[in-house]
Amino acid sequence: MPTPTLTQSIVITLIQCxxxxxxVFVVVPLTVFAERKVLGYLQQRLxxxxxxxxxxxxxxxxxxxxxxxxxVPVLSYxxxxxxxxxxxxxxxxxxxxxxxxxxxxxxxxxxALSMVAxxxxxxxxxxxxxxxxxxxxxxPYVGGLPVSGGIADVNVGLLWILGVASVGxxxxxxxxxxxxxxxxxxxxxxxxxxxxxxEVPLALSLxxxxxxxxxxxFGEMSSRMAIGLPAWALAPQILGFxxxxxxxxxxxxxxxxxxxxxxxxxxxxxxxxxxxxKFGFFYLAEYINMTVVAALASGFFLGGPWLLPFGLQGLVNxxxxxxxxxxxxxxxxxxxxxxxxxxxxxxxVRGTIPRYRYDQVMxxxxxxxxxxxxxxxxxxxxxxxxAV
Amino acid sequence: xxxxxxxxxxLGPQHxxxxxxxxxxxRLDGETITHCRPMxxxxxxxVEKICENQSFFxxxxxxxxxxxxxxxxxxxxxxxxxxxxxxxxxxxxxxYIRTMLNEFNRLASHLIWLATHALDIGAMTVFLYxxxxxxxxxDMNEAFCGSRLTTTAFRIGGLREDLPPxxxxxxxxxxxxxxxxxxxxxxxxxxxxIWKKRTVGVARLGAEDAIAMxxxxxxxRAAGVPYDIRKAFPYAAYAEMDFEIPTRTEADxxxxxxxxxxxMRQSARIIQQCMDGxxxxxxxxxxxxxxxxxxxxxYHATEAPKGEIGYYLVxxxxxxxxxxxxxxxxxxxNLQSLPKMAEGGLIADIVAAIGTLDIVLGEIDR
Numbered sequence: 067m068p069t070p071t072l073t074q075s076i077v078i079t080l081i082q083c084x085x086x087x088x089x090v091f092v093v094v095p096l097t098v099f100a101e102r103k104v105l106g107y108l109q110q111r112l113x114x115x116x117x118x119x120x121x122x123x124x125x126x127x128x129x130x131x132x133x134x135x136x137x138v139p140v141l142s143y144x145x146x147x148x149x150x151x152x153x154x155x156x157x158x159x160x161x162x163x164x165x166x167x168x169x170x171x172x173x174x175x176x177x178a179l180s181m182v183a184x185x186x187x188x189x190x191x192x193x194x195x196x197x198x199x200x201x202x203x204x205x206p207y208v209g210g211l212p213v214s215g216g217i218a219d220v221n222v223g224l225l226w227i228l229g230v231a232s233v234g235x236x237x238x239x240x241x242x243x244x245x246x247x248x249x250x251x252x253x254x255x256x257x258x259x260x261x262x263x264x265e266v267p268l269a270l271s272l273x274x275x276x277x278x279x280x281x282x283x284f285g286e287m288s289s290r291m292a293i294g295l296p297a298w299a300l301a302p303q304i305l306g307f308x309x310x311x312x313x314x315x316x317x318x319x320x321x322x323x324x325x326x327x328x329x330x331x332x333x334x335x336x337x338x339x340x341x342x343x344k345f346g347f348f349y350l351a352e353y354i355n356m357t358v359v360a361a362l363a364s365g366f367f368l369g370g371p372w373l374l375p376f377g378l379q380g381l382v383n384x385x386x387x388x389x390x391x392x393x394x395x396x397x398x399x400x401x402x403x404x405x406x407x408x409x410x411x412x413x414x415v416r417g418t419i420p421r422y423r424y425d426q427v428m429x430x431x432x433x434x435x436x437x438x439x440x441x442x443x444x445x446x447x448x449x450x451x452x453a454v
Numbered sequence: 455x456x457x458x459x460x461x462x463x464x465l466g467p468q469h470x471x472x473x474x475x476x477x478x479x480x481r482l483d484g485e486t487i488t489h490c491r492p493m494x495x496x497x498x499x500x501v502e503k504i505c506e507n508q509s510f511f512x513x514x515x516x517x518x519x520x521x522x523x524x525x526x527x528x529x530x531x532x533x534x535x536x537x538x539x540x541x542x543x544x545x546x547x548x549x550y551i552r553t554m555l556n557e558f559n560r561l562a563s564h565l566i567w568l569a570t571h572a573l574d575i576g577a578m579t580v581f582l583y584x585x586x587x588x589x590x591x592x593d594m595n596e597a598f599c600g601s602r603l604t605t606t607a608f609r610i611g612g613l614r615e616d617l618p619p620x621x622x623x624x625x626x627x628x629x630x631x632x633x634x635x636x637x638x639x640x641x642x643x644x645x646x647x648i649w650k651k652r653t654v655g656v657a658r659l660g661a662e663d664a665i666a667m668x669x670x671x672x673x674x675r676a677a678g679v680p681y682d683i684r685k686a687f688p689y690a691a692y693a694e695m696d697f698e699i700p701t702r703t704e705a706d707x708x709x710x711x712x713x714x715x716x717x718m719r720q721s722a723r724i725i726q727q728c729m730d731g732x733x734x735x736x737x738x739x740x741x742x743x744x745x746x747x748x749x750x751x752x753y754h755a756t757e758a759p760k761g762e763i764g765y766y767l768v769x770x771x772x773x774x775x776x777x778x779x780x781x782x783x784x785x786x787x788n789l790q791s792l793p794k795m796a797e798g799g800l801i802a803d804i805v806a807a808i809g810t811l812d813i814v815l816g817e818i819d820r
Contacts, residue, residue, distance in 0.1 A: 109582035248463045252485070252801070321576055322648055332801075333469060420648045421576025423802040424485055 070211050077208050078201075082217045086188050093405070094353040095150045101413045102146060108417035114146030157346035165245060165339050172244035177340065177347035180237030184354035186230050190223035191361050192216030192285035194371045194398040215371075215398065216285055223284035224276065227362065228269055231317070234355065235261040238319075238336050241348070245339035253335030256325040256424055261317060263431040268313035270439035274306040274446035275366040288370030289396070293380035302446040303376045307367035309439050311408070314359035316427065318352060321416040325424050356412055357405060364404030371396035375404075460488060467496050471574040471805045474815030478792070478804065485800045490793045494786075497819035505779045510536050510610060510745050513776070518604035520783065521817035523566045525605045526559035526595070527758040533608040534689055535754035535765035539747055540610070546691070548612035548737040553691040554625075554728035555598065555607055557721040561632075562591040563759035563812075564714050564721075568639060571711070571809035575652050580642050587635050590628050597621055610745065612738035625729055632722055640715065653708035657795035657807035660705050667794070668787045671761025673811060676713045677705040683757040690756075694731070695724050707810045714812075744774050751778075760784040760812050781820060785813040 070078060099114075106113025164170065194215035203209045220226065235257065242254015276282060278299055279290035291303070316323035325335075332338070337348045368375040373393050374382060386394045422430065461482045466472035475496035481489035501520055505513040513536075517528040530552055537544060544552075565584040572580035592602040597618050599607050607613075643649045659669065661677040674681055682699045684692040700716030702709035747769025755764040761784030770777035788811050795811075796804040 105578070109579050110586060111582060248461060252463075256485075324576075417579050418642070419577065419646060420572070420643075420652060421802075422648055423652055423800060425800060426651055 070208070074208050074211060078211060078213055079217060081201075081208075082213060086191075086217060087185065090185060090188060090354055090357060093357050093409075094350060095154075097353050097356065097409050098153070099146060099150055100409070101416075104410065104413045105417050108414070114149050154346070157343050157349075160342040162342035162344060163339075165247065167246040168339065169244040169246065172240050173339075174344075176237045176241035176244060177344045177351070178237075179240065180234050180351035181347040181354075183230050183234035183237065184351040184358060187227050187358045188361070189217045190220060190226045190284050191358075191365065192219045192223075192288065192370075193401050194396050195285045195289050198398065219283060219285045221281070221283045221286075224272060224282045224287070227284070227358075228265075228272070231355075231358065232261075232265055234351065235265075237348075237351065241340065242336035245336075247339050249332045249334075250336050250338045253325075253332050253338070256332075257319065257336060260319075260323065260325050260424075260427055260431075263428055264313045264316040264323075264435075267309060267431060267435035267439045268317055270436065270443060271306050271310040271313060272362070272366065274302050274439075274442050277443065277446045277450050278302065280450075284365060288365040289372075291366055291377055292369040292372040292374075292396075293377070293383060295377040295380060296449075297381055298449050298452075299377055299446075302442050302449055303367055305438070305442045305445070307363065307376070309435055309442065310363055310367065311359075311411070313431075313435065314363060315412070315415065316431070318355040318359055318412075320352075320356065320412055322419050322422050323427055324421060325427055356409060360405040360408035360412075361401075363408050364401060368404045368408075369400075370404075371398055371401040373400050458483075465804065471570075472808060473570060473813055476789075476808070476813065476815055476818075478796075478808075480801075480804070482801070487796050487799055487801065487804060490796045490804065492789055492792050494789070494815070494818050497815045499820065501820040502779050502781060506776055509774045510539075510776065513779070514608070514610075515604075515606050517781075518606055519816060520781065520820055521563075521758065521760065521763075521785065521814045522603055523814050524559050524563040524759045525603060526555050526607045527563070527756065528763060529605060529607045530556050530690065531754060531756040531758065531763050531765050533610055534756065535752055535767050536610045536745075538754050539750055539752045539767050539769055540745055542611050542739050542741065544612050544739055545736045546733045547616075547735045548608075548739075549691040550728050550732050551613060551617060551737065552608060553695065554725050555595075556690065557724045557728070558591050558594060560721045560759045561718055562588050564718050565591075567714060567759075567809075567812040568711075571806075571812075572643065574805045574809040575649065577642060577646075577649065580639055583635070583638060583642075587628075587632065590624075594621070594624055594628070597624065609738065611741045612736070614738070616737050622729060625725065629722055629726055629729075633719070636715065636718060643711070644715075650708060652802070652806060653711060653810075654704075654706060656707045656799065656803050657810055658706050659791050659795050663794055664705075664791065667791050669761070669791050671757070671759070671784055671788065671812075672710055672713045672717060673761070673788055673791070675699065675701045676709040678703040683755055683762055687755065689754075691728070692724075695727050697724050697727075707806050710810045746772065746774055755782070758784055760814070760817075761788055781817075783817045783820060785811070785815075786818045786820075789813055789818055 103113040164173065192215050196215065197212040198215040200212045201208055201210060238257040238261070239254045242250040242257065245251070275287055275291055278295060279287045281287050281290065319325070337345055340348060364370060369377070369379055372379040379394070383394045463480050463482055465478040465480055467475040467477040472478065477493040477496065479491045479493060480487055501516045505516050514529055514532050517532040518525040520528055565588040569581040569584035595605050595607070596602045598621065599605050659673060659677060661679050664674045664677045665679065670681065678701055680699045680701045683689070685699055697720045700713050700720065702713050751766070751768040753764055753766045755762050762782065763784050764782030766778070766780040766782070767776050768778040792807060792811065795807040
């Protein structure tokens, strides 16, 4: 295999960037759509069905036929999808209102900060270990070169992820402050306290995989967690996963921890004064953050690109018959499926449980989650000491 | 170096959880409420004055538009107040039908309460589940009087029409499925840890305070006072019905939730009894073409879903309009307990308090 020159590797990295950003911007709208639909079905309604190509053409004809038969047409289930385009168009075309007394520069920079912090995390996420695919030889300039499964699978990947993700909180705090309005201020204050509190158990819960795998590199961690651990390691992983997921819900401001934007208390929280694409950036950042949390959870706890979660793959692999060996290998599709499953869990939880009160959210973090993570860390250390 | 300042903030009049156009002036110390004053009047239409310029028959239309979530209960109070004023006896079948529709209305109103209260606290799914059952009740309203929300269901002296054909079947179908629906809501809420954390001990209003402020309805009963006008001063056909008054002693938001859930069960029981014991006969008393009272005044109170709704009517000799009309609106009286409930709590608690009071601004501002 040829070694790429410096410029060639830069081009390959750019290709990877385009692929990852494309992945993010495909997953996010689909999550929004899934949220409408899944929430709809949880609540015994259809979700969005309106903006539709379903009125015209062959699908429209079939839909009308089914309505006439008194059935809800199957095709109408997909009819909300054009609505996503309409949503984005609306956000772009809408008037961008700047409150008269807002701090103009900070007001402008806050959504960008949220958005950038959310996207940049993906740089360190490795979708599949080693080579993802090899570029075809007819490809200009970089033909025949391998493309690895992550943009920058560096050996401080986890540090990068945690560091950049915590920059995102500035976006929210600054947005709340810069709006110079009372409800956003309250939202900003809440999010400052909440996100700083939940950073602690979040980081601590991710320390357990670090201890178990002995690495900070995303790809290495996920492969060791998936296939390199004994059966012992199951307990700290499952506990850690649950804690991590809870903290992840809080970090992304989703129900039951959506304090900064609790719509029934603070109208819209920190983004009350935002409109147009600036609001769109916050909206996107929230969903990208969800995807990030899902990616991390599946990478560290659910076995990443391997099929089975919690390191079970490593236990099963020796006994796997030859004709099933495809399932014993890492594939990006498994990773994506796990991300989708956790995104579904987000929506599922939102449809099921109420919202905590602000002080209760804090007590959950400090009184329960942090002691639990410390215990989990201890457990992981014991496993590491005796079993690995 | 550090200044400790309180922030004044307006909750409403446009706010997702003030159930209309209520405005609450809050003074906050951090997230804690130190001072809370509800400001009302944004939906004032002068219903009482309008009714004084209209005949007794026309007034009922306006009672629909006071508490639009429990229009039938308002209609019942209006019709009975007038019947008291003119000394009309309503046929027994009409009494039964009125009782039944009133209880259906109680269910509808409580379902709206459950839906919005749960939504305020963040449980979104209950909202749509409750609206699903309310839809059936509105369908029954529609079958009975052609209108779903603003029903104008009754006439002074009885009913305009008997029950439509097929109504009994609708009722039985509803009663058959309703208990399982209630269970569904309770599965989502009753033992939910977050729901309990948000409601237990929140927005307390003890029996003494409640009585001192004239609070009625489920809020009073959740404080342990078994006062229900259906039992205390029976009207319509309630004297012949067998039902219990659910009470709790905790006097908090969770107790009010339990009381209202139990009330829904009792309402279903009353509806069943009305269907079983439905007498035959006419549904309208003989009335003169124009009602003209002697000089006379009457106060008639009924148990609306939200509490005691009282109609005070003064008749004038030779006039077909009421001389004076006043409504004792339960939401209006109950709302004055909001500062007592909310002060000292957090912002999130005032949302729960407004929800648990079950206010409708159409009725408060009239």
